Amino acid sequence: MLALTLSQLTDQLVNGITLGMLYILVALGLNVILGLMGVINFSHGAFFMIGAYLMYQFAPMVGFWPAIGIAALLVGVLGMVFESALIRPLYRRIPEYTLLLTFGTALIFAQLVRWKWGDDAVRVATPDYLANPITIAGVDFPVYRDIFLVAVTVVVLTLVWLLINKTNVGIIIRAGTRDAEMVKILGIDMPLMFTLVFGIGSLMAGLAGALAAPIYAIQPNLASQWIVLTFVIVIVGGIGSFWGAIAGGLLIGILSSFMSLLWPPAVDLTGYVLMGVILLIRPRGLFGVEGVFE
């Protein structure tokens, strides 16, 4: 253990950050919906998985870059249809019902994916020009993973932050969740806004899945693996919190990476241990505030 070199440490740090980027995207997608609408989507992991599969489906057909866009957009549209058909009827009930329904749909999605693409894992190849590393200051950075992923995530985060804080959308949604009647009187179509927000959150999950496709083995278990992981990140960072998703995602990404040097079998356990610690010392999460998206 003491034989760790600086290069190994930086490797893992970078590794952790880039891993964290994916975590952030998925967690933020969930938090956008959870924080603005108070709705919890158990099928969020399934949307991630579908994004990855769509990438697998389309990349050979239209090329790497367009496939990412198509996958993300399709999942966004799926989210909107899903919300208006199945989630909207449940708004008047307690949130547990949405959790239950989206659990049921997660089962359906997993089987649909099996039916269409089979049980075995599939892979997406990174295009050649992205596969080779760039060397900066003597350290190798795989271009796709470290540079491209980080760049895309930062762009998306900025866009989402702008959307929530600098446009009316965030204010309207938050107001609408608190006082639907009033907002309706002001002439705003709340159902449409809700559908849009749900679409944005789902798009982020699909995008994360598409981006993750070259890195992970794509198989039907992805949905349940990632939904639990997303929950843990959100618990650590704080429910509904913008910065919480970022903090949680990065923390877990980086800590897991380091854990792979220290005690590899426990890598997957890192997030849960962190969650346990957070529950003990700060139960609402690092940036969590009851019911407000910050």
Next chain:
Amino acid sequence: MSRVLLHPLVWTAIVFAVLPFVAGANPFTGTGGFVDIATQMLIFALFASGFNLLLGHVGELSFGHAMFFAIGAYVTALDVKGYSFDLFGHTWTHVADNNMLVALVLALVAVLVLSVLLGRLIIPRSSGVYYSMITLAFAQVVFFIAFTWSDLTGGEDGLQSIPRPVMPGFDPAFFHDALHFYTFTAVVVFIGLALVYWLTVSPFGSVLHAIRENKVRARFLGYDVNKFRVNAFVLSALFPAVAGWLWTYFQQAINPDASSVGYSGNIVMMSMLGGVQTFFGPILGSIVYWELQNNISQLTKYWEAWIGAVFVVFVLLSPRGIMGVIENVRTRGIGRTTR
């Protein structure tokens, strides 16, 4: 709110007597009466009923209850089969010993300790869907440990070749017969269900109902609500532990799936399908679930999607489950359920 004509436990006993002859009935081929399916239904009826103390009676949705089932099952397996592993520089061994009562006590103690610790950690700090998320996560920890600590748990494959229970005075192979084991299961499950029933009609039960209806008011009346929630959590964990004990003996094997998201979710589905606000609901839910699973899985390997779809329909249209539909038909004729 309508009362059943006979006491619910009498109903239950009658159903238990009839079940082995009709379980797994396939209306198309005319076959039926698979005892093993009936045994499975009963084990999960106990699991679901214990779980439902939390969902139906306190109003809290734990999405990780499979962990108690799994721990009950694994402790039983390890006690009966024996184990040997190294930890902290010491070799821990236990010789195989098929004493079902010892195994049961160990399973209950293990689950008791874990549920008290987890309950005290989680409950004062969370409620609602946040609580659901956290319980789900902890069940994953148990899954992960079962999956990874192969020296102890057998890893992904789990543990196999576990004998059936033996009772003094009986031939050791007695419980290898499906019907004999079913009877054993039925007796144990019936006792467990009677305990569940008694809890729900006791003063303790009515406090749980008060907490479900109006937590704030319960506090202002003088109830230590969190303490009741923790106690209910612990109690609701003990029944799945017994179900796990039965499950290991039934399957004669155990693997990490027992603590999976799938199993936790199945229990939730069973309870809701049957109807969480009634005693018989979770029992009915288990029977219906496994009946559906058995029939649909013969038609397609994507049966989980169909069950998921049935569940989604119930959530949308009949959240009080099948018992809710029955009540509605009884009280106002054929009509929609209201929320």
Next chain:
Amino acid sequence: MADVFRTEHLTRRFSGFTAVNDVSLAIPEGGVRTIIGPNGAGKTTFFNLLSGALPPSEGKIFFRDHDVTALEPYRRARLGIARSFQITNIFGKLTVEENVRLGVQAVLDGTANFFFPLRDAATIRTTTDRILEDIGLGNVRRAQAENLSHGDQRRLEIGLVLASDPPVLLLDEPLAGMSPAETHATVELIKRISPGRTILLVEHDIDVIMQISTSITVFQTGTVLASGTPAEIRANETVQRAYLGELALP
């Protein structure tokens, strides 16, 4: 005898707005004390502080010389402080009888017991019956609470605070939404139960206030404007100036 409540510099702020401002008040044991004041004067917040629904931003609360500032609501209830709510806060899906029984059970049960000693079972039954009679809901005891009329639900609300036989009752607008007949019956009930107890009341109906109060405390913008017997308050010029046009004192 110690004051039933004593507050020292009790303050409660809500992001920029001070609802209760440095209130140091001693409330003696016994009688019916009504707290009056315009909307936003801090009356309900004051009740919330006394009953433990809200923690204070500053200051202390003493219940019979016992510092309860940090005590959670359920502990205060077990000390004998019972509180009713302005918006009916009953157990909707349970029966009227179960509602009352839960109130009776609450202070008898120790901590989370499963059973109660057999002697308590009889006590619980008879107490429940008595309270159902007291609030006049004996004939609907098996009805689901949420199916009762509004007035009946308000009476059940009072039944819940009575159930634990508390020495102190905090009643937050108990007459809200009641018909004249129901108001009369409830006022009689309050008069009937007040001997041997301390009742703090928030109300707006002046006739009723004058009828049943042994003392009145006037709140305005988070502070106590005046305190005294109904006659004293009626004659108090500061109060008159503050409320001319708002509350027309007869």
